[in-house]
Amino acid sequence: MTRIAADAGRPVAVRPVETVTAALGALLLGSFLLFGAGFAQPEAIHDAAHDGRHSFAFPCH
Amino acid sequence: MFGRLVLAAVTAGVLAGAAVSVVQQVTTVPLILSAEVYEVAAEAAGHAGHAAAHAGAGFGFDAARVGLTVLTNLVIGSGYGLLLAAAMLLIGAPVNLRRGVLWGAGGFVAFTLAPAFGLPPELPGTATAELAARQAWWLAAALTAAAALLAAAFARRPAWVIAALAVAALPHLIGAPHAEPVGSLTPPELAARFAAVSIGVAALFWAVLGAACGALMSRLLPDDAR
Numbered sequence: 001m002t003r004i005a006a007d008a009g010r011p012v013a014v015r016p017v018e019t020v021t022a023a024l025g026a027l028l029l030g031s032f033l034l035f036g037a038g039f040a041q042p043e044a045i046h047d048a049a050h051d052g053r054h055s056f057a058f059p060c061h
Numbered sequence: 062m063f064g065r066l067v068l069a070a071v072t073a074g075v076l077a078g079a080a081v082s083v084v085q086q087v088t089t090v091p092l093i094l095s096a097e098v099y100e101v102a103a104e105a106a107g108h109a110g111h112a113a114a115h116a117g118a119g120f121g122f123d124a125a126r127v128g129l130t131v132l133t134n135l136v137i138g139s140g141y142g143l144l145l146a147a148a149m150l151l152i153g154a155p156v157n158l159r160r161g162v163l164w165g166a167g168g169f170v171a172f173t174l175a176p177a178f179g180l181p182p183e184l185p186g187t188a189t190a191e192l193a194a195r196q197a198w199w200l201a202a203a204l205t206a207a208a209a210l211l212a213a214a215f216a217r218r219p220a221w222v223i224a225a226l227a228v229a230a231l232p233h234l235i236g237a238p239h240a241e242p243v244g245s246l247t248p249p250e251l252a253a254r255f256a257a258v259s260i261g262v263a264a265l266f267w268a269v270l271g272a273a274c275g276a277l278m279s280r281l282l283p284d285d286a287r
Contacts, residue, residue, distance in 0.1 A: 019062060020151070021062075022066050022147075022150065023148075023150040023151045026063070026066050026067060026150075027144060027147045030139070030141065030144040030147065033139055034144075037133050048132070048133065049133040050130075051093055051126070051129075051133070052129075052130050052133030053133070054089065054182070054185065055090070055093075055130075055134075055182075056263065057173065057176065057177055057181075057259055057263065058199065059180060060183070
């Protein structure tokens with residue numbers, strides 16, 4: 001609860017560069033993993049991920 | 062910071078991916094294997110299809126196939142975990158295990174329910190529209206829904222919430238790409254069960270992912286997110 005007092009008046013959107021960079025890096029890495037597992041179409045990737053894609057309801061074929 | 066964020070996100074993703082792998086093997090995967098039997102049979106009867114890629118895979122226990130599916134689930138779990146953890150960090154609101162479940166519910170609505178509204182989870186052998194169009198619609202429905210939920214939960218101006226909800230409604234007003242109903246290779250009873258079961262499994266996945274992400278991210282938020 002002390003955090004709320006310490007953060008009072010600080011705009012939510014303004015964060016240190018390091019935090020924003022880390023979050024954007026994680027967004028990129030996560031998107032890359034999801035693209036590979038859920039969307040990429042090379043046959044080997046498609047066949048390996050096939051059952052997982054159907055189970056997670058990614059458009060597959 | 063990046064290392065701690067990735068560690069928390071991937072740990073949560075691996076937990077959720079592992080949990081869902083067990084449940085899938087007794088829920089969605091048996092239905093996929095059943096559908097492939099119909100698909101392979103239809104191909105043998107002279108129909109065109111993509112069953113060749115899976116021919117013979119639907120019979121008996123296939124350790125390599127199960128292993129690859131588990132690996133896929135861990136990658137999907139880590140991917141969604143990274144998106145969820147990054148969103149938590151960017152928003153900067155305090156999180157814990159219970160709040161994490163709410164974040165997970167949001168992920169479920171954005172990445173499972175919203176796309177499923179136009180493109181229901183489908184079995185192999187289902188008649189479908191062109192893949193790229195469906196992938197694009199899926200992405201549009203999921204990302205606009207995610208943005209709308211974040212706006213509804215955290216935006217300070219009602220105008221932003223209304224605008225985000227309007228944008229999220231667009232993919233549904235335009236409509237998802239669908240094939241002409243020419244008849245699928247798989248029986249509709251099987252397809253209906255698959256749609257229901259996979260949405261249920263996804264709900265479990267997102268509950269575990271959200272809870273784990275919330276618990277692990279509580280160490281990074283709000284202390285480090287100033």
